[in-house]
Amino acid sequence: MLKDEMPLFQAFHIRSARLHAHMVSRFKQKEDKRGRVMRVGRLVPFTVSELRLWLLEKLGGKPDGSARCIYCNTLIFADTLCVDHSVPVSRGGEIGFSNLEVCCDRCNRMKGSLTGVEFKALQIALGDMLRAGTLHPDGFAEIQKRLAGQAAIFRRFAPNKPKPESTGLLVDTPVQQKLLVHKLPREF
Numbered sequence: 001m002l003k004d005e006m007p008l009f010q011a012f013h014i015r016s017a018r019l020h021a022h023m024v025s026r027f028k029q030k031e032d033k034r035g036r037v038m039r040v041g042r043l044v045p046f047t048v049s050e051l052r053l054w055l056l057e058k059l060g061g062k063p064d065g066s067a068r069c070i071y072c073n074t075l076i077f078a079d080t081l082c083v084d085h086s087v088p089v090s091r092g093g094e095i096g097f098s099n100l101e102v103c104c105d106r107c108n109r110m111k112g113s114l115t116g117v118e119f120k121a122l123q124i125a126l127g128d129m130l131r132a133g134t135l136h137p138d139g140f141a142e143i144q145k146r147l148a149g150q151a152a153i154f155r156r157f158a159p160n161k162p163k164p165e166s167t168g169l170l171v172d173t174p175v176q177q178k179l180l181v182h183k184l185p186r187e188f
Contacts, residue, residue: 012063070116081104083100086101
C-alpha cells in the first residue's frame, strides 16, 4: 500500500495521476497493425487537477481523508480507492463525473460490467438467499470469490521431466520408439 511508504497526501497525488492516466489509455483509439481503427477513441472530459478536486470532495475535503465504498460501505482511503463508472462505458455510460463513483477495489472487480443498480440488486438477492437458508454460507463465499475473480483456476505445469536415456537407436522420442518397435519383426 502506498500509505505504508509515504504520507497519504503524496499517495493521493500519485494515485489520482495513475487513475487519470489509466482512463486516458483505456479510452484512446485502438488501431490494428495496418492502421485500421479497431476502436474509436474518446477523450476523458477532465484533467488530473479536476479529478483531484472531485476526489477531494469525495474524501471529505482532505487528501488524507476517507470515504465509504458506494456498494459495500467499506472505509476507503486515497491509496485504496477505485473510481467506477456506475453505468459501464461499454454499455453506453458517460465518461464524465456524473457517471463516476468511488468504491473499493473488491467491489470494482466484482461489479464488472454490471450497472451500479444491477450490482446492488445482486448483492441484496444473495444476502436474502443466505438469510433464508437457500444459499449455504460456503456457497455465498464461493460466489463472492468468483465475482471478485479470485477463484481462477491456474493451469499447473508438470515439473520438468528428465529426458529419456538414449536407446542407441536413431530415434530418441518415445513416440518414435513406439512406432519403430511396432514395425520391427517379432522374434519367436
